[in-house]
Amino acid sequence: MIQDEDFKVSRRGVLLGGVATTAIASTLSPTSSAQTSLPQVEPVSLRFTVNGQSRELMLDTRVTLLDALREHLDLTGTKKGCDHGQCGACTVIVNGQRINSCLSLAVMHEGDEVTTIEGLGTPENMHPMQAAFVKHDGYQCGYCTPGQICSAVSVLEEIKAGIPSHVTEDITAEVGMTNDEMRERMSGNICRCGAYSNILDAMSEVAGEIA
Amino acid sequence: MKFIKPAQQNPIDQGRVVGKPTTRIDGPLKTTGTAVYSYEWKDVAPNAAYGFVVGAAVPTGRIRSFDLAAAQEAPGVLDIVTYKNAGPLGLGDFNTAPLLGGPKITHYHQAVALVIAETFEQARAAAGLVKVDYARGEGVYELSDQKDSADPTDAAPDSSQGDFQSAFERAAVKIDETYETANHAHAMMEPHATIAVWEGDELTVWSSNQMVEWGRQDIAKTLKISPDKVRLVAPYIGGGFGGKLFVRADAILAALGAKLVQRPVKVVLQRPLIFNNTVHRPSTIQRIRLGASQDGNITSVAHETWSGDLEGGGPEASTQASRPAYAGENRLMQTRLAVLNLPEGNAMRAPGDMPGSIAIEVAMDELAEKLGIDPVEFRVMNDTQVNPDDGKPFSRRKLVECLQRGASEFGWEKRPSPPASKRDGRWLVGMGVAAAIRGGPATKSAARVRLESSGKLVVETDMTDIGTGSYTILAQTAAEMLGLPLEQVEVRLGDSSFPVSAGSGGQWGATSSTSGVYAACVELREKVRMALGLNAEAELNFADGSVSDGSAERPLTDALATGPLEAEGEIDFESRGDDHSYFTFGAHFVEIGVDVHTAEIRIRRMLAVCDAGRIFNPVSARSQVIGGMTMGAGAALLEDLHVDARQGFFANHDLASYEVPVHMDIPHQECIFLDGDDPLASPMKGSGVGELGICGVSAAIGNAIYNATGIRVREHPITLDKLLDQMPEPV
Numbered sequence: 001m002i003q004d005e006d007f008k009v010s011r012r013g014v015l016l017g018g019v020a021t022t023a024i025a026s027t028l029s030p031t032s033s034a035q036t037s038l039p040q041v042e043p044v045s046l047r048f049t050v051n052g053q054s055r056e057l058m059l060d061t062r063v064t065l066l067d068a069l070r071e072h073l074d075l076t077g078t079k080k081g082c083d084h085g086q087c088g089a090c091t092v093i094v095n096g097q098r099i100n101s102c103l104s105l106a107v108m109h110e111g112d113e114v115t116t117i118e119g120l121g122t123p124e125n126m127h128p129m130q131a132a133f134v135k136h137d138g139y140q141c142g143y144c145t146p147g148q149i150c151s152a153v154s155v156l157e158e159i160k161a162g163i164p165s166h167v168t169e170d171i172t173a174e175v176g177m178t179n180d181e182m183r184e185r186m187s188g189n190i191c192r193c194g195a196y197s198n199i200l201d202a203m204s205e206v207a208g209e210i211a
Numbered sequence: 212m213k214f215i216k217p218a219q220q221n222p223i224d225q226g227r228v229v230g231k232p233t234t235r236i237d238g239p240l241k242t243t244g245t246a247v248y249s250y251e252w253k254d255v256a257p258n259a260a261y262g263f264v265v266g267a268a269v270p271t272g273r274i275r276s277f278d279l280a281a282a283q284e285a286p287g288v289l290d291i292v293t294y295k296n297a298g299p300l301g302l303g304d305f306n307t308a309p310l311l312g313g314p315k316i317t318h319y320h321q322a323v324a325l326v327i328a329e330t331f332e333q334a335r336a337a338a339g340l341v342k343v344d345y346a347r348g349e350g351v352y353e354l355s356d357q358k359d360s361a362d363p364t365d366a367a368p369d370s371s372q373g374d375f376q377s378a379f380e381r382a383a384v385k386i387d388e389t390y391e392t393a394n395h396a397h398a399m400m401e402p403h404a405t406i407a408v409w410e411g412d413e414l415t416v417w418s419s420n421q422m423v424e425w426g427r428q429d430i431a432k433t434l435k436i437s438p439d440k441v442r443l444v445a446p447y448i449g450g451g452f453g454g455k456l457f458v459r460a461d462a463i464l465a466a467l468g469a470k471l472v473q474r475p476v477k478v479v480l481q482r483p484l485i486f487n488n489t490v491h492r493p494s495t496i497q498r499i500r501l502g503a504s505q506d507g508n509i510t511s512v513a514h515e516t517w518s519g520d521l522e523g524g525g526p527e528a529s530t531q532a533s534r535p536a537y538a539g540e541n542r543l544m545q546t547r548l549a550v551l552n553l554p555e556g557n558a559m560r561a562p563g564d565m566p567g568s569i570a571i572e573v574a575m576d577e578l579a580e581k582l583g584i585d586p587v588e589f590r591v592m593n594d595t596q597v598n599p600d601d602g603k604p605f606s607r608r609k610l611v612e613c614l615q616r617g618a619s620e621f622g623w624e625k626r627p628s629p630p631a632s633k634r635d636g637r638w639l640v641g642m643g644v645a646a647a648i649r650g651g652p653a654t655k656s657a658a659r660v661r662l663e664s665s666g667k668l669v670v671e672t673d674m675t676d677i678g679t680g681s682y683t684i685l686a687q688t689a690a691e692m693l694g695l696p697l698e699q700v701e702v703r704l705g706d707s708s709f710p711v712s713a714g715s716g717g718q719w720g721a722t723s724s725t726s727g728v729y730a731a732c733v734e735l736r737e738k739v740r741m742a743l744g745l746n747a748e749a750e751l752n753f754a755d756g757s758v759s760d761g762s763a764e765r766p767l768t769d770a771l772a773t774g775p776l777e778a779e780g781e782i783d784f785e786s787r788g789d790d791h792s793y794f795t796f797g798a799h800f801v802e803i804g805v806d807v808h809t810a811e812i813r814i815r816r817m818l819a820v821c822d823a824g825r826i827f828n829p830v831s832a833r834s835q836v837i838g839g840m841t842m843g844a845g846a847a848l849l850e851d852l853h854v855d856a857r858q859g860f861f862a863n864h865d866l867a868s869y870e871v872p873v874h875m876d877i878p879h880q881e882c883i884f885l886d887g888d889d890p891l892a893s894p895m896k897g898s899g900v901g902e903l904g905i906c907g908v909s910a911a912i913g914n915a916i917y918n919a920t921g922i923r924v925r926e927h928p929i930t931l932d933k934l935l936d937q938m939p940e941p942v
Contacts, residue, residue, distance in 0.1 A: 037281045037282075037285045037286075040286045060333075063330075063332060074253055076247065076251035079244075079401070080250075080479070081401070081402070081482070081866075082402075082482040082865065083481065084865060089400055116244065117242075123240055126239060130239075137235065137830050139242065140678030140679070140831075140834055141399070141400065142241030142242075142447065143248065143400040143450060145241050146242075146244040180875075182874075183875045184874070184875050187875045188873075189873075191400070192450050192452070193450055194839070194842055194877070195834060196872070196873075198837070199874070
């Protein structure tokens with residue numbers, strides 16, 4: 001009877017679709033009545049380059065790149081906002097391309113070159129984009145900021161490289177360094193404090209300098 | 212120090228540092244990833260174990276039993292906290308729902324267990340093996356269904372002036388409309404997180420919390436220990452917006468877990484849990500009746516509001532927005548509160564005023580149109596320098612100036628008339644206006660300042676910086692008071708071992724906490740005077756690292772011959788509010804485009820003109836205002852926690868399905884502050900603006916959509932499906 005009630009709830013949850021499924025999966029126990037515990041996960045070795053330094057780790061295969069950085073390498077500048085690829089706070093640059101580090105398992109990055117916010121600059125020696133964020137107040141609480149900055153640096157590179165976006169009017173022409181191109185490409189990085197207008201000012205200044 | 216009003220001439224008036232546009236002193240840390248947030252304190256707990264929260268899978272009912280065997284046996288698991296081993300817990304003064312559920316379940320995703328393991332991955336995997344048998348209870352979840360059962364509430368008593376009913380009946384022109392606002396999530400970027408460390412019976416928590424002292428008290432109360440045994444540390448907070456005013460499950464479960472496994476435990480609320488586990492801004496139904504004479508003078512104002520919360524919870528006090536807004540002798544304000552079994556409703560940025568401003572400011576637009584009066588002019592005509600709600604004069608009210616300046620800067624004279632008369636390519640274009648009105652409260656706040664032998668001035672207070680810019684304005688205040696450059700001031704915040712401040716909430720933080728630092732600096736200046744034997748009667752002038760009494764000028768460092776000089780001070784506003792009403796004002800102007808074929812809505816321009824007396828730092832104050840405008844744009848166009856009445860929860864409980872504004876949604880934003888001081892407000896002669904920007908802006912957007920399309924939508928958010936079947940035929 002009790003089993004039935006639980007099964008009913010979770011099956012209904014599954015039928016509700018994606019969102020509810022996520023919720024149910026993270027909160028309800030498995031519906032199978034055969035309760036077995038989990039096997040021990042054997043650690044796997046990983047060698048990669050982080051901010052120019054070679055690093056070697058023995059990791060549980062379930063560790064994300066984000067948690068490898070934060071929990072195993074003490075690089076907490078990269079932030080965990082949602083752990084589901086929905087907010088962009090965990091954005092880092094891997095082999096020259098920005099990714100959501102929460103959506104990527106660390107062990108997939110053997111031999112990769114990872115750049116985090118700490119690799120872009122330091123308080124004493126800021127990257128031009130970091131300095132522009134300070135100058136234009138392109139942040140408030142600061143939590144999404146490392147991800148915004150890693151994205152912003154990459155976005156300018158993507159536009160320079162001529163990679164088109166959703167708002168590119170003519171994908172055969174050169175991509176313009178326009179406000180809408182920057183806004184569209186930055187839209188995976190949520191800032192709940194609402195510093196978007198200032199972030200765009202910061203990016204525009206840096207874009208002007210590199211143009 | 213008691214604040215005696217009006218504030219007299221004081222060192223802040225020099226304006227060498229305070230009032231100057233100043234980039235944030237914490238900026239280099241935040242932009243390089245070196246500011247440390249709650250989950251990131253490695254050195255204080257290098258051996259911390261990881262806790263993963265299991266949330267209730269039913270909205271009401273009871274836990275019949277747990278089967279924890281499989282989870283307990285899972286690799287790396289140290290132990291599991293549930294109500295069965297947590298011991299008796301109290302309920303915090305600021306909590307409605309218990310933070311650890313069981314056996315009774317109060318709301319969906321209420322925490323029922325914390326699985327603690329050596330690693331995060333182990334804890335998460337084992338949490339999936341926790342088996343809970345629930346006896347699901349009955350519940351009600353829809354405000355519209357419970358509206359008629361809603362009761363008056365002491366938290367927002369009804370009031371009336373004059374005779375609303377007969378004045379409204381007699382009014383030449385009137386409107387009677389009902390508006391709805393949605394449930395909103397704070398959705399701050401840093402999830403609630405805590406590291407808990409016990410040393411004997413003393414608990415330290417590094418916990419993301421806006422109100423350090425309230426937090427310390429409520430943690431103690433919940434755990435049934437003495438507040439003296441609790442230290443709360445929160446120097447960096449990744450956003451709050453009210454969602455971190457109060458202690459949440461992460462703090463209590465981390466503390467319980469750390470006690471259970473006898474080692475530090477860290478807990479972060481996983482994002483999909485936050486929306487139902489924590490608090491939200493409750494949805495409202497609001498009825499507005501406005502009556503005016505033919506020439507546009509408002510004679511009668513009625514604002515009725517309905518919202519829901521858990522048993523014992525509070526209302527969304529939306530009438531707050533109408534009470535001080537406009538003249539009108541005959542008034543009726545009513546608040547009704549229904550009991551719902553949804554997660555706990557609580558304060559979110561400008562509670563009451565924000566959803567209330569949607570109703571009153573759209574209603575004003577509707578009445579202006581009916582009268583054939585421009586909506587800017589209509590608001591100007593009905594301005595009042597006396598708060599009609601309490602009869603007290605406003606300490607400062609420059610709403611008319613904000614409206615007129617904004618109209619001129621924005622090009623309001625080009626507003627399309629009639630509605631739906633302007634096309635720009637495929638876009639119908641319209642403009643909207645609304646007033647921004649939000650209280651300017653101030654409350655007791657203390658600080659400690661210390662002049663160190665290096666010449667550095669250290670400021671310590673338990674004030675928080677949740678993105679508001681507290682670090683910088685407190686440094687500016689101290690620098691101004693002691694005549695030092697900003698770089699020589701170090702500000703330490705968010706630690707309950709520091710003097711108790713006002714904390715961050717209700718827009719009271721800026722003026723209260725700077726006044727607290729001002730008070731401490733007044734004490735320190737006297738200590739400098741005594742240390743240097745300066746004239747006891749003379750006015751001291753602190754400038755460029757020196758102090759002068761008019762006859763002698765001495766370097767400040769001379770005062771440190773016997774060691775550092777330290778002083779504490781506290782500002783007390785108790786007598787401030789007896790004969791004035793304290794508010795901040797602004798005017799929002801918005802230009803909207805609505806796609807003539809698809810009804811897609813895009814914001815094209817936004818301007819806010821604001822006034823709050825002296826603005827301590829125009830850089831961070833502007834960011835606070837545009838941040839409020841952005842969040843208000845979300846409420847107007849996107850944000851809606853959808854109630855699933857079958858499951859009894861908010862269905863869209865993550866950042867993919869609860870949509871907040873992103874870069875592409877927000878155009879360039881302008882913010883102008885009027886010049887001037889408010890000596891009645893505080894020694895700093897100004898008020899905070901952290902919540903002013905979100906008040907009225909959603910209404911301005913709705914009014915602009917009406918102007919663009921001729922369609923009046925009274926249920927926010929205004930999504931394109933609410934426009935589509937009424938869109939004018941494309942020409």
